[in-house]
Amino acid sequence: MESNSFFFGPSASHGNNNMFFLGNLNPVVQGGGARSMEETSKRRPFFSSPEDLYDDDYYDDQLPEKKRRLTTEQVHLLEKSFETENKLEPDRKTQLAKKLGLQPRQVAVWFQNRRARWKTKQLERDYDLLKSTYDQLLSNYDSIVKDNDKLRSEVTSLTEKLQGKEETANEPPGLVPEPNQLDTVYINPAAIKTEDRLSSGSVGSAVLDEDAPQLLDSCDSYFPSIVPIQDTNASDNDNDRSCFADVFVPTTSPSHDHGESLAFWGWP
DNA sequence: TTGTGTTTTATTGCCTCC
DNA sequence: GGAGGCAATAAAACACAA
Numbered sequence: 255m256e257s258n259s260f261f262f263g264p265s266a267s268h269g270n271n272n273m274f275f276l277g278n279l280n281p282v283v284q285g286g287g288a289r290s291m292e293e294t295s296k297r298r299p300f301f302s303s304p305e306d307l308y309d310d311d312y313y314d315d316q317l318p319e320k321k322r323r324l325t326t327e328q329v330h331l332l333e334k335s336f337e338t339e340n341k342l343e344p345d346r347k348t349q350l351a352k353k354l355g356l357q358p359r360q361v362a363v364w365f366q367n368r369r370a371r372w373k374t375k376q377l378e379r380d381y382d383l384l385k386s387t388y389d390q391l392l393s394n395y396d397s398i399v400k401d402n403d404k405l406r407s408e409v410t411s412l413t414e415k416l417q418g419k420e421e422t423a424n425e426p427p428g429l430v431p432e433p434n435q436l437d438t439v440y441i442n443p444a445a446i447k448t449e450d451r452l453s454s455g456s457v458g459s460a461v462l463d464e465d466a467p468q469l470l471d472s473c474d475s476y477f478p479s480i481v482p483i484q485d486t487n488a489s490d491n492d493n494d495r496s497c498f499a500d501v502f503v504p505t506t507s508p509s510h511d512h513g514e515s516l517a518f519w520g521w522p
Numbered sequence: 523t524t525g526t527g528t529t530t531t532a533t534t535g536c537c538t539c540c
Numbered sequence: 541g542g543a544g545g546c547a548a549t550a551a552a553a554c555a556c557a558a
Contacts, residue, residue: 320552321552322553323552323553341544341545342544344543362544364531369546370547371529371530
């Protein structure tokens with residue numbers, strides 16, 4: 255790659271013909287604007303002193319084809335301008351270039367690279383946000399699975415109780431009851447007295463509502479029968495709701511910063 | 523001092539928009 | 541078709557551990 259072409263002559267890129275050796279960046283062009291900035295310079299990453307930038311001997315001594323970093327003051331002003339607007343209109347580019355003692359092309363390149371850096375950072379932030387959201391979802395899922403197991407065992411034990419009652423009430427004395435079906439239990443609501451169904455007082459009792467599905471098996475498919483309970487059991491339901499609400503908050507209500515990023519990338 | 527990883531400056535090529 | 545944006549990349553400058 256001909257990266258040194260910038261220092262020796264016009265660049266073929268984008269038809270820009272004003273790119274020459276950096277030594278052309280002398281204060282005469284800016285009418286003292288850049289000089290005043292240099293006077294306030296605190297630390298320079300490359301030049302040993304503010305005056306070096308305007309010292310012809312400096313450029314004679316240094317290899318002219320070397321890249322030179324922008325001064326802290328130049329970077330500071332560019333950063334301020336970038337904060338205002340991360341895109342560069344031609345007028346602003348020209349003004350900035352004059353003020354900084356840089357070629358307009360250099361200002362444009364700086365903005366281009368700055369946008370690239372910003373995007374990288376933003377991607378990192380977005381990744382962190384997604385990851386934390388995922389971790390939260392995962393932990394909520396685990397707790398829901400535990401709750402699920404607990405409720406299932408409650409249902410099983412209550413079913414056993416009910417079946418025991420039913421058998422002792424209806425079967426002739428002396429008969430040995432059939433072993434309970436723990437995996438899949440079919441319940442005939444008509445055979446269960448209302449007071450029995452409501453007597454337990456536990457959350458699990460409500461599962462056996464008359465309007466609820468009557469197939470209770472060991473898989474997760476009975477979940478829907480739990481959902482209606484949430485309307486009648488505030489304390490438990492709030493926990494369940496908040497689990498999901500908390501998880502989805504970051505994605506549905508992005509932070510200001512995140513919102514900016516979405517806008518910046520043209521997302522709705 | 524030197525090797526190595528990171529950051530910054532700049533180029534190239536492609537794409538989109540007017 | 542030219543101007544400007546972006547992704548990919550090169551290479552110099554810089555930071556830092558050994």
